[in-house]
Amino acid sequence: MRYITRVNYWLFKSEPREFSFDDLLKRPGKSEPWTGIRNYQARNFIRDAMQVGDKVLFYHSSTALPAVVGIAEIISKPYPDPLQFDDKSGYFDKGSPTDNPRWLAIDIKAVKKLKKEVTFEQLKKEPTLQTMRLVQRGNRLSVLPVTKDEFQTIVKLAGEEV
DNA sequence: GCCAACGTTGGC
DNA sequence: GCCAACGTTGGC
Numbered sequence: 084m085r086y087i088t089r090v091n092y093w094l095f096k097s098e099p100r101e102f103s104f105d106d107l108l109k110r111p112g113k114s115e116p117w118t119g120i121r122n123y124q125a126r127n128f129i130r131d132a133m134q135v136g137d138k139v140l141f142y143h144s145s146t147a148l149p150a151v152v153g154i155a156e157i158i159s160k161p162y163p164d165p166l167q168f169d170d171k172s173g174y175f176d177k178g179s180p181t182d183n184p185r186w187l188a189i190d191i192k193a194v195k196k197l198k199k200e201v202t203f204e205q206l207k208k209e210p211t212l213q214t215m216r217l218v219q220r221g222n223r224l225s226v227l228p229v230t231k232d233e234f235q236t237i238v239k240l241a242g243e244e245v
Numbered sequence: 246g247c248c249a250a251c252g253t254t255g256g257c
Numbered sequence: 258g259c260c261a262a263c264g265t266t267g268g269c
Contacts, residue, residue, distance in 0.1 A: 096266095096267090098267090122252075123252090124252090144266085144267060144268085145266080145267055145268080146267095149267080149268070203268075220249090220250075221249070221250035221251060221266095222250090222251095222266095222267095223250070223251065223252080223265075223266045223267070224266095225266085246269105247268105247269085248267105248268100248269095249266100249267100249268100250265100250266085250267100251264105251265090251266090252263105252264090252265085252266100253262105253263085253264080253265100254261100254262085254263080254264095255260100255261100255262090255263105256259105256260100256261095256262105257258105257259090257260100
């Protein structure tokens with residue numbers, strides 16, 4: 084049987100005061116369940132496209148200098164986000180049926196911290212990144228698809244080997 | 246803290 | 258199913 088893998092590329096936003104890339108590096112196995120996604124478009128990306136081995140740009144938002152700061156990788160298949168059933172969680176969703184959960188999570192693992200952060204400002208200035216969803220108007224999704232070219236451009240801007 | 250963008254909610 | 262009100266996101 085032939086085994087075809089197609090790596091996808093993503094950008095995950097996180098507010099560093101809540102959870103930073105350094106926090107991820109400190110986790111056992113440098114991994115963390117990515118829970119709390121409560122947007123249907125983002126949920127659909129997880130459900131329909133994310134797979135083990137996909138690469139993730141880890142982005143710090145709502146901070147003095149928003150920037151891509153690290154690379155991570157998806158290490159699990161999608162699974163029901165447990166927080167939707169936890170009535171003590173801020174992510175509790177009483178409307179989510181247990182037999183057909185509304186919200187999904189995946190696990191990510193840190194691959195490496197970038198030598199240099201790539202700031203939002205840099206991304207906006209980079210001609211080849213003008214079509215990137217992140218730099219376009221009014222984008223509020225916390226999980227975004229990125230093309231392979233965009234991913235590699237950003238890695239280069241960070242002073243890393245591609 | 247401001248405010249534009251935009252998703253969600255709920256009355257009708 | 259329309260649409261105003263409301264809430265959230267996130268750069269600035």
